[in-house]
Amino acid sequence: MAGRIARWGAVLGLGALWWWAVARLVLAPGAGVLEGTVAAGGWGLSLLPVHCVPEARAEGTLGAGRWRRAWRVWLRG
Structure with a gap:
């Protein structure tokens, strides 16, 4: 429970920042490098692929060695 509260506190605090x-x-006309860095860093974090799953569990992925087998078949013609 304490971990969940701390996590939400961090999320809300960093979001407010x-x-x-x-x-x-x-x-503000006097905004500078600090504000720009914080804004750009937060935007960059939003681009992280946080909804990824391991390749072995993802739907539609190719099994290990499948590309190698396909390449060999193609080379044999």
């Missing part, structure tokens, strides 16, 4: 940086970049 990101929104503060974006708001300062848009609204």
Whole structure:
């Protein structure tokens, strides 16, 4: 339970920090490198593939060695 609370606290705190940086970049004429770095870093984290599964468990993946076998068949013609 404590881990879940700490995780949500970190998520909400970092989310608030990101929104503060974006708001300062848009609204404050004196916003600088710190705000830009925080905003760009948060946006970059959103590009991480957090919904990935291991290749062995993913649907539609090819088994180990399948490409090698297909290449050999193609080379034999």
